Amino acid sequence: MKRSSTVVRRGVVRRGVVRRVVLAAVSVALAAGCTAQAAGTGSAGAGGGAGPSGSSSAQPSASASASTSATASPSESESGSATPEASPTDDGKAPSASPTFPTPEPSGSASDGTSASPVLLKDGDENEQVRELQARLRQLKFFDRAPTGFYGTMTAGSVRGFQKKQGLAATGSVDEATWQRLLGASRKPTADELKPSTTNALDAPAPACMTGRVLCISKESRTLAWMIDGKVVSSMDVRFGSENTPTREGTFSVGWKAREWTSTIYHTPMPYAMFFSGGQAVHYSADFAARGYAGASHGCVNVRDRAKLAALFDQVKVGDKVVVHW
Numbered sequence: 001m002k003r004s005s006t007v008v009r010r011g012v013v014r015r016g017v018v019r020r021v022v023l024a025a026v027s028v029a030l031a032a033g034c035t036a037q038a039a040g041t042g043s044a045g046a047g048g049g050a051g052p053s054g055s056s057s058a059q060p061s062a063s064a065s066a067s068t069s070a071t072a073s074p075s076e077s078e079s080g081s082a083t084p085e086a087s088p089t090d091d092g093k094a095p096s097a098s099p100t101f102p103t104p105e106p107s108g109s110a111s112d113g114t115s116a117s118p119v120l121l122k123d124g125d126e127n128e129q130v131r132e133l134q135a136r137l138r139q140l141k142f143f144d145r146a147p148t149g150f151y152g153t154m155t156a157g158s159v160r161g162f163q164k165k166q167g168l169a170a171t172g173s174v175d176e177a178t179w180q181r182l183l184g185a186s187r188k189p190t191a192d193e194l195k196p197s198t199t200n201a202l203d204a205p206a207p208a209c210m211t212g213r214v215l216c217i218s219k220e221s222r223t224l225a226w227m228i229d230g231k232v233v234s235s236m237d238v239r240f241g242s243e244n245t246p247t248r249e250g251t252f253s254v255g256w257k258a259r260e261w262t263s264t265i266y267h268t269p270m271p272y273a274m275f276f277s278g279g280q281a282v283h284y285s286a287d288f289a290a291r292g293y294a295g296a297s298h299g300c301v302n303v304r305d306r307a308k309l310a311a312l313f314d315q316v317k318v319g320d321k322v323v324v325h326w
Contacts, residue, residue, distance in 0.1 A: 131149040199237050202221055239285065254319060257318060
C-alpha cells in the first residue's frame with residue numbers, strides 16, 4: 001500500500017510538473033506572439049526594419065505565409081472578377097467625357113430629322129477659318145466689311161442672315177451643316193478677298209506723311225497707312241475716340257511699344273500697342289472687330305484686323321513718325 005501510495009504521489013507530482021511545464025510553454029508562446037506582432041507593426045512603420053528578435057519573428061512569418069497561401073486563391077479570384085466590373089470599356093479605361101460642344105436645334109434641312117452637328121465657329125473665336133467665313137459671307141453680300149478673323153456680333157448677325165436664307169436654324173453660330181451650305185454657295189476666297197488693303201478707301205496723305213517712316217492716320221477716311229518715303233506699304237481701318245475722349249491730332253513719334261498691354265485706367269486689353277501721345281496708342285481692339293463703328297475708343301487709334309496689325313507691329317520702330325490728320 002505504501003508503494004502504491006508512493007506511485008500515486010509520484011504520478012500526481014509528474015502530472016503537476018507536466019502541467020506547470022505546459023503552462024509555462026503556453027505563456028512563452030503567447031509572449032512571443034505579442035512580441036512578433038508588435039515588431040511586425042513597428043517594422044512596417046519604420047520602413048521594413050527587423051524586430052527585436054529577428055529569428056523569433058521569422059518563425060511565425062513562415063507559418064503565416066503558409067496560411068496566407070491557403071487563403072490567397074479566394075482573394076485573387078475576387079479581385080479578378082472585380083476588375084471587369086470596374087472597367088466599363090474594352091480597353092480597360094474609364095469612359096470618355098461627353099462632348100461639351102453646344103448643339104443647335106435641328107435645322108430641318110436633314111431628311112432623317114437628325115440634329116445639326118456640333119458648333120465649329122462661334123462668337124469670340126479668332127482664327128483664319130473665321131476670316132474665310134467672313135470672306136465667303138462677303139461674296140454673298142451678308143458681310144459688308146473686310147475680313148478680320150474675329151467672330152463678333154456682326155459676324156454672328158451675318159451668319160444668322162445666311163442661315164435664314166438657307167432655311168437652317170438661325171443660331172448665329174456655324175455648325176457643319178451651315179459650313180457645307182456656305183461652301184456650296186460661295187467660291188474659295190482669293191488672297192485679296194481674305195486680306196484686302198482696307199474696307200475704307202485711302203485719302204490723300206498729309207504732307208508730313210510723305211517723308212521717312214510714318215504711321216499716317218486719317219480721321220477723314222478712318223484709315224491708317226504705313227508709309228515709307230511716300231509709298232504705302234500696308235493699310236487698315238481704324239476707329240477713334242468719342243467727343244468726350246477725342247484722339248489728339250498732330251505729328252508725334254512712337255515713344256514705346258508693348259505686344260501685350262492692359263489699360264491701367266480702363267483695365268481693357270490693348271494688344272500690339274504703339275504709344276505716340278501720352279496714354280494714346282495705336283492698338284488692336286476686339287470691340288472694334290466685333291461692333292465696328294458702333295462704338296468708339298477712349299482716345300486711342302483702334303485697329304480691328306489683328307493679323308495685319310501684328311505684322312505692322314514688327315515693322316514699326318520706336319522713334320518712327322505718327323501723323324494724325326483730317
